Amino acid sequence: GAGVSQSPSNKVTEKGKDVELRCDPISGHTALYWYRQSLGQGLEFLIYFQGNSAPDKSGLPSDRFSAERTGGSVSTLTIQRTQQEDSAVYLCASSLNPSDTQYFGPGTRLTVL
Amino acid sequence: RKEVEQDPGPFNVPEGATVAFNCTYSNSASQSFFWYRQDCRKEPKLLMSVYSSGNEDGRFTAQLNRASQYISLLIRDSKLSDSATYLCVVTQGGGADGLTFGKGTHLIIQP
Numbered sequence: 468g469a470g471v472s473q474s475p476s477n478k479v480t481e482k483g484k485d486v487e488l489r490c491d492p493i494s495g496h497t498a499l500y501w502y503r504q505s506l507g508q509g510l511e512f513l514i515y516f517q518g519n520s521a522p523d524k525s526g527l528p529s530d531r532f533s534a535e536r537t538g539g540s541v542s543t544l545t546i547q548r549t550q551q552e553d554s555a556v557y558l559c560a561s562s563l564n565p566s567d568t569q570y571f572g573p574g575t576r577l578t579v580l
Numbered sequence: 581r582k583e584v585e586q587d588p589g590p591f592n593v594p595e596g597a598t599v600a601f602n603c604t605y606s607n608s609a610s611q612s613f614f615w616y617r618q619d620c621r622k623e624p625k626l627l628m629s630v631y632s633s634g635n636e637d638g639r640f641t642a643q644l645n646r647a648s649q650y651i652s653l654l655i656r657d658s659k660l661s662d663s664a665t666y667l668c669v670v671t672q673g674g675g676a677d678g679l680t681f682g683k684g685t686h687l688i689i690q691p
Binding site for chain 1: 614623624625639667669680681682683684
């Protein structure tokens with residue numbers, strides 16, 4: 468079956484612009500996760516959705532970051548007024564239920580010039 | 581946040597050798613444990629779950645020591661294709677509170 472998909476695969480933007488990243492989880496997976504991985508670094512947890520609600524937003528780096536999930540499926544991560552330090556690979560993962568195996572999408576490589 | 585610690589390496593190992601590395605976690609309430617593999621510029625992929633009784637999958641053996649709060653991964657007869665970063669994942673269960681990834685151990689298998 469189809470895995471987790473993310474779009475765009477690459478995004479280059481100018482400092483100060485807003486960007487929107489999309490994640491399409493595996494069908495039927497109730498849990499969805501966003502992570503960020505900077506070059507040579509580990510995965511940084513950003514936010515988690517159970518259904519459409521996000522019980523834990525504490526990982527979002529700043530108030531420029533927001534995320535939503537609608538219909539218990541697709542999620543978007545929005546970064547407003549991008550900064551150069553936002554450059555990273557943004558990974559999305561989904562799991563059937565919380566704490567089940569997570570399956571990752573290919574990521575979106577964001578470059579802020 | 582709860583911490584998961586791994587030796588970042590790199591571990592340089594000749595092809596055919598056996599290599600082992602550990603991961604320690606600080607939260608004694610952790611419930612689920614996994615090893616993920618991440619190739620350069622790729623997404624992490626599940627390698628194996630880790631059970632208290634230990635589990636083996638071909639050349640890979642994972643073990644959990646709850647008393648000492650560490651997880652190990654053993655790779656026998658290493659192949660060039662085993663070169664990757666191995667991520668330790670620890671969860672509490674029931675939500676994102678316990679989702680913690682280690683920074684990974686970088687393994688290089690040399691011909």
